Structures are given as C-alpha cells and as structure tokens.
Amino acid sequence: MDRFIYMDNAATTKVAPEVLEAMLPFFTEEYGNPSSAYAFSGKIAKKVAEARRTIADALNACEKEIFFTGGGSESDNWAIKGVADALKDKGNHIITTKIEHHAVLHTCEFLEKHGYEVTYLPVDENGLVSLNDVEAAIRPTTILISVMFANNEIGTIEPIKEIGEIAHKHGIYFHTDAVQAFGHVPIDVDELNIDMLSSSAHKINGPKGIGFLYIRKGTKLSNLIHGGGQESGKRAGTTNAAGIIGYAKAVELALKDMEETTKYESELRDRLIKRVLEEIPYTRVNGDLNKRLSNNANFCFRFVEGESLLILLDQKGIMGSSGSARTSGSLDPSHVLLAIGLPHEIAHGSLRLTISKETTQEEIDYVVDSLKQIIDRLRSMSPLYEDFVKKNK
Numbered sequence: 001m002d003r004f005i006y007m008d009n010a011a012t013t014k015v016a017p018e019v020l021e022a023m024l025p026f027f028t029e030e031y032g033n034p035s036s037a038y039a040f041s042g043k044i045a046k047k048v049a050e051a052r053r054t055i056a057d058a059l060n061a062c063e064k065e066i067f068f069t070g071g072g073s074e075s076d077n078w079a080i081k082g083v084a085d086a087l088k089d090k091g092n093h094i095i096t097t098k099i100e101h102h103a104v105l106h107t108c109e110f111l112e113k114h115g116y117e118v119t120y121l122p123v124d125e126n127g128l129v130s131l132n133d134v135e136a137a138i139r140p141t142t143i144l145i146s147v148m149f150a151n152n153e154i155g156t157i158e159p160i161k162e163i164g165e166i167a168h169k170h171g172i173y174f175h176t177d178a179v180q181a182f183g184h185v186p187i188d189v190d191e192l193n194i195d196m197l198s199s200s201a202h203k204i205n206g207p208k209g210i211g212f213l214y215i216r217k218g219t220k221l222s223n224l225i226h227g228g229g230q231e232s233g234k235r236a237g238t239t240n241a242a243g244i245i246g247y248a249k250a251v252e253l254a255l256k257d258m259e260e261t262t263k264y265e266s267e268l269r270d271r272l273i274k275r276v277l278e279e280i281p282y283t284r285v286n287g288d289l290n291k292r293l294s295n296n297a298n299f300c301f302r303f304v305e306g307e308s309l310l311i312l313l314d315q316k317g318i319m320g321s322s323g324s325a326r327t328s329g330s331l332d333p334s335h336v337l338l339a340i341g342l343p344h345e346i347a348h349g350s351l352r353l354t355i356s357k358e359t360t361q362e363e364i365d366y367v368v369d370s371l372k373q374i375i376d377r378l379r380s381m382s383p384l385y386e387d388f389v390k391k392n393k
C-alpha cells in the first residue's frame with residue numbers, strides 16, 4: 001500500500017477546499033482590478049474590504065491596520081526595514097532573538113551592513129526568551145523589538161504579552177512574526193501589546209504568496225514596496241483579490257474550530273512524543289512541552305543524520321523536515337537547535353514532524369513504527385554508535 005503521510009505543515013499546508021472555492025470566481029468571471037472605477041471592479045473591491053474586516057476582527061484590530069503583502073517574508077522585511085528607516089534619527093539599535101525565521105535574521109544582518117546594531121537575544125534550553133534579557137538589552141538608541149510569536153522549528157510559544165509590555169514601558173515598537181501562531185492560537189493585538197504582526201496564508205490552509213502586516217495606527221514605518229497607491233498608499237502592487245479572499249476564508253475556518261483543532265492535535269502530538277521517547281533510546285524532544293504549538297513535534301536522535309532519516313522516511317511515504325540548512329553544498333545544523341544549546345553532532349540528527357487536523361492516530365502509530373525501524377537501521381550502520389554501545393556495555 002502506498003502511503004502519503006504529510007507531516008510538514010510548518011513548511012506549508014494544503015489549500016482547504018472551501019478556500020479554493022472562495023477564490024475561483026476571482027480568477028474567472030470576477031477578474032477585474034479592484035482599483036478600477038467601474039462597477040465590475042467595485043464589486044470585487046467590496047469583497048476585498050470584507051476579507052480585510054474578517055482578518056482585522058480575528059486580531060481585534062481595525063481594517064485600516066491590515067496591509068496585505070506577498071507573504072510572511074515580505075511582512076517581516078517591511079516591519080523591520082520600515083521602522084529602521086522611519087526612526088533612523090531616533091536610533092539604530094534593534095533587539096531580536098537567535099531563533100527567528102531567516103526572514104527576520106537575514107533582514108537584521110542586512111541592516112547591520114548599513115550601520116544598524118542588532119542584539120540577538122539567547123534563549124533557554126526550551127527555546128524561551130528571558131524577559132530580563134529583553135529589558136537589559138534596551139539602549140537609549142533602541143527603536144524596535146522583534147520576537148517571534150511561536151518558533152517554526154521547535155514550536156515554542158514566546159511570552160509575547162510580557163515582551164510587548166516591556167517594549168511599551170520604554171516607548172519602543174514591538175513587532176512579532178506570528179506566521180506559525182496566527183490561526184493556531186488566539187491573538188488580540190491590544191491585549192498582547194503588539195504594534196506590528198506578520199502573517200502568511202499558506203501556513204493556515206490558505207494560498208501561497210499572500211500575507212499581511214498588521215500595523216497599529218500611528219506606528220511610524222517607511223514603505224518597502226514603492227509604486228501604485230494600493231493598501232492606502234503603503235504597499236504598492238495590484239491587489240491580489242483572489243489571494244486575499246482565500247486568506248480570509250482560511251482565517252474564518254481556522255477560527256471556527258481553533259479550540260477543537262488544538263485539542264485534537266495536542267493529543268496526537270503528545271502520543272507521538274510519548275511513544276518516540278519511550279520506544280526509541282537516545283532520543284530527546286526539543287522545545288517547551290507546555291508552551292508549545294499543538295501541531296509541532298521535534299526530536300533529536302543520537303547517532304543519526306537528519307538528512308538520511310528524511311530520505312528513508314520518504315521511502316515509507318512520510319514527509320517531515322530536518323532543521324539543517326543547506327548552505328554552499330554542506331549541511332549546517334539548525335540555528336534554533338544550536339541556540340537551545342545542543343552540540344552540532346546532536347543537532348544534526350533532528351526531525352520535525354508537524355501534523356494537522358487531518359492527521360490520524362493510525363498515521364501517528366505508523367510513523368513511530370517506521371521511525372523505530374529506520375533509526376535501528378541507521379544506527380546499525382554507524383561506527384560511532386558501535387563504539388558507544390561497546391563502551392557502555
């Protein structure tokens with residue numbers, strides 16, 4: 001039997017049938033440019049406005065604070081570069097963390113080449129940022145604090161409300177990359193002291209290439225994409241009506257059964273983690289066990305290469321991910337796993353499995369059974385493992 005077990009939902013998700021259905025008319029009959037003056041387009045502009053309202057409501061924000069972008073990466077770039085430019089007379093210091101997505105890290109590294117200074121906060125062994133560290137890093141020149149809502153590799157959920165509180169106490173803007181969190185955990189931008197929030201549709205069963213940046217009213221931010229006057233003159237580019245409408249539908253679906261989905265996924269995730277830890281020796285789970293996304297499991301298997309593991313899992317129809325980044329032909333262990341203090345050789349043997357509400361218990365059990373076989377096989381070929389077993393006899 002050919003299996004197809006997709007456990008890489010942190011990388012991207014399937015477009016929900018309801019989302020596709022909502023989008024289709026905007027590729028066919030309703031193809032007009034929402035910015036045009038005639039009634040044909042006005043109808044589409046109205047649908048886009050409704051979608052904007054759905055998304056604003058989901059965050060307890062106002063429609064005028066939602067700006068559609070080309071996805072999570074663009075939103076992160078815009079928030080950070082936009083504030084850096086707009087506040088360059090006030091200061092040049094940005095605070096972020098070592099475990100951010102590359103859309104944040106590489107943006108900060110780019111700014112460092114242009115005279116900005118960046119503090120990359122450490123995290124503890126579970127991936128949590130310390131509030132004391134946040135406050136201690138603040139300088140008179142600090143213009144932005146950017147801390148992700150939930151980590152895409154290990155699923156740890158950061159103390160967002162408290163970090164926002166610290167930022168505001170010092171009069172500093174607070175941005176959060178909520179690409180993995182929005183649609184999975186309840187978010188109220190007022191309650192959580194958030195000034196800017198990045199999100200992306202394709203991580204919550206929406207289409208790829210559409211996201212938004214929430215920008216609190218009054219936040220000073222330069223434009224990133226220059227051109228036409230779309231998005232209240234703040235983000236140029238012909239409105240992606242189909243994408244926006246699909247995104248709003250995905251948000252609606254995610255919110256409708258968020259509690260139920262979280263409960264269902266958490267139970268499966270916990271079964272997966274429990275079985276793996278109990279049945280496969282020399283294994284650890286990464287990330288905080290409580291402050292954690294309901295769909296995320298992340299393991300390190302000693303004496304195993306993450307890449308080999310992925311290939312053998314793929315042969316069994318199981319799709320997961322390893323945190324390693326392929327840079328110039330070699331494999332670098334994940335920056336997140338290094339930041340939680342794992343040595344290189346352990347970080348190399350990592351596996352992230354991210355489930356969805358469509359995952360079944362039978363699939364979880366099949367994955368654990370397959371993992372047991374594969375890891376046994378890989379370890380039996382490892383000279384390091386052989387030495388280790390001899391020494392520990």
Ligand SMILES: *Cc1c(COP(=O)(O)O)cnc(C)c1O
Binds near residue numbers: 177200202
């Ligand atoms: C996927 C992801 C992004 C990038 O979003 P895109 O829409 O793919 O550009 C940014 N941050 C996090 C945490 C992500 O998981």
